[in-house]
Amino acid sequence: MESFSLILAIVVVTALAFDFTNGFHDTANAMATTISTGAMKPKVAVAMSAVLNLVGAFLSVEVANTISKGLVDEAGIRPEVIFAALVGAILWNLLTWLVGLPSSSSHALMGGLIGATIASAGVGAVHGDVLVTKVLIPAIAAPLVAGIAALLATRLTYSLGRKADGNASKKGYRAGQIASAGLVSLAHGTNDAQKTMGVITLALVAGGAVAPDSDPPMWVILSAGLAIALGTYLGGWRIIRTMGKGLTDLQPQQGFAAQTSAATVILASSHLGFSLSTTHSVSGSVMGAGLGRKGGVVRWSTATRMFVAWGLTLPAAALVGALAEYVTGFGSWGTAVVAVFLVASSAWIWKLSRREVVDHTNVNDTDAAEPAGVVTTAIAAVTPPPAGGTAPASEDPVPAFPSQATAERTPTTTTTV
Numbered sequence: 001m002e003s004f005s006l007i008l009a010i011v012v013v014t015a016l017a018f019d020f021t022n023g024f025h026d027t028a029n030a031m032a033t034t035i036s037t038g039a040m041k042p043k044v045a046v047a048m049s050a051v052l053n054l055v056g057a058f059l060s061v062e063v064a065n066t067i068s069k070g071l072v073d074e075a076g077i078r079p080e081v082i083f084a085a086l087v088g089a090i091l092w093n094l095l096t097w098l099v100g101l102p103s104s105s106s107h108a109l110m111g112g113l114i115g116a117t118i119a120s121a122g123v124g125a126v127h128g129d130v131l132v133t134k135v136l137i138p139a140i141a142a143p144l145v146a147g148i149a150a151l152l153a154t155r156l157t158y159s160l161g162r163k164a165d166g167n168a169s170k171k172g173y174r175a176g177q178i179a180s181a182g183l184v185s186l187a188h189g190t191n192d193a194q195k196t197m198g199v200i201t202l203a204l205v206a207g208g209a210v211a212p213d214s215d216p217p218m219w220v221i222l223s224a225g226l227a228i229a230l231g232t233y234l235g236g237w238r239i240i241r242t243m244g245k246g247l248t249d250l251q252p253q254q255g256f257a258a259q260t261s262a263a264t265v266i267l268a269s270s271h272l273g274f275s276l277s278t279t280h281s282v283s284g285s286v287m288g289a290g291l292g293r294k295g296g297v298v299r300w301s302t303a304t305r306m307f308v309a310w311g312l313t314l315p316a317a318a319l320v321g322a323l324a325e326y327v328t329g330f331g332s333w334g335t336a337v338v339a340v341f342l343v344a345s346s347a348w349i350w351k352l353s354r355r356e357v358v359d360h361t362n363v364n365d366t367d368a369a370e371p372a373g374v375v376t377t378a379i380a381a382v383t384p385p386p387a388g389g390t391a392p393a394s395e396d397p398v399p400a401f402p403s404q405a406t407a408e409r410t411p412t413t414t415t416t417v
Contacts (some may be wrong), residue, residue: 008079016196016223018086018090023228026236027046027231027236032243033244034259035363036364039181046234049232051229053185053189055265056225057228072126073117078120079203083324086112087320087324088321089317091320092317099238102239104194105277107135109199112316115320145283146280148361149285150257150284150285150287150288153156153292154258154288154291155288157173157253158253158292159295165267173256176252176260177252181259183233183260183267188228189225189229196312197224200223201214237359240363243282243286255289266281307365
């Protein structure tokens with residue numbers, strides 16, 4: 001009984017550690033556009049996001065129930081299986097954070113859980129229908145829906161603001177960005193904090209601490225909310241830089257459209273119990289907003305690397321989770337080996353990150369921007385010119401990067417994808 005109690009405590013602590021990495025890994029989802037457009041100072045932005053993440057954790061338990069009751073068979077799960085799953089999820093989060101790629105913490109968690117479950121109880125212990133309908137389909141649909149919504153919202157925003165004073169309009173949209181960023185933060189807490197709640201609840205059920213089909217206990221909800229809020233406050237500055245400046249250059253109008261579109265998609269999915277990736281939703285909306293402004297640039301080489309990371313998340317986390325479960329199967333010493341490996345790997349990744357520090361002081365610094373690719377060029381070519389034949393100042397501002405200016409002046413000569 002003592003041994004069991006120890007492994008259950010280890011699982012809970014590891015789950016909260018994952019929740020912490022989820023917080024700093026996904027801060028960019030809520031605050032990258034707000035920081036990149038100058039609507040809020042970086043430290044203030046992450047502090048506001050952290051508070052709203054905590055509030056959002058208390059709004060619903062539908063996503064938590066999807067993980068704790070729907071994705072895998074509770075009868076075939078041991079606490080060691082959940083521990084192995086969390087190892088896969090944490091390491092994938094840290095690796096993608098190190099290289100500044102906004103991948104899905106949600107899919108890392110579910111990939112680790114699926115891999116560890118298959119290694120322990122076989123393929124039959126994974127509920128394929130839930131995986132397809134509530135994980136895989138939303139993973140594809142969310143960025144598309146959010147991207148199209150953001151593109152249309154950006155076009156509408158610029159159309160409605162043609163005759164507005166440029167400076168006054170930007171100030172208004174910056175205020176709107178702050179409100180919409182708060183909404184995304186609330187949605188992030190509602191969706192992502194629940195995933196850790198679901199995993200801890202699953203561990204408690206597997207260990208006999210709570211009855212099957214139970215909702216997350218209040219202490220689980222509170223601890224998960226605090227862990228993700230703390231991670232959010234520390235700020236995942238590397239990913240904020242990629243999301244805010246690496247994908248496209250956003251103006252306040254675009255930032256407002258992107259965040260509002262993403263928040264709508266995330267909140268709707270939380271209500272329906274879909275374990276949606278907030279990263280996919282926000283990334284899709286940022287790209288949609290980038291394409292929505294006439295002459296806007298989306299850096300497709302960065303986007304391609306991001307898409308590859310998305311595709312690798314589930315299988316990579318599943319593989320690590322399965323291997324970790326295999327080692328824990330040797331008993332207590334196997335679990336200890338996996339725990340030491342997790343701590344040592346995390347420390348090594350952190351040490352590598354110190355070679356090039358990214359924090360709130362340099363988060364908006366970027367290298368030379370990539371020119372517009374053929375997709376952006378094609379969309380710009382078929383975009384009808386504004387009334388009078390010239391773009392208003394608020395729609396075609398001076399670009400932030402020289403290479404962007406070149407791309408906008410000579411779109412037909414760029415061939416980079």
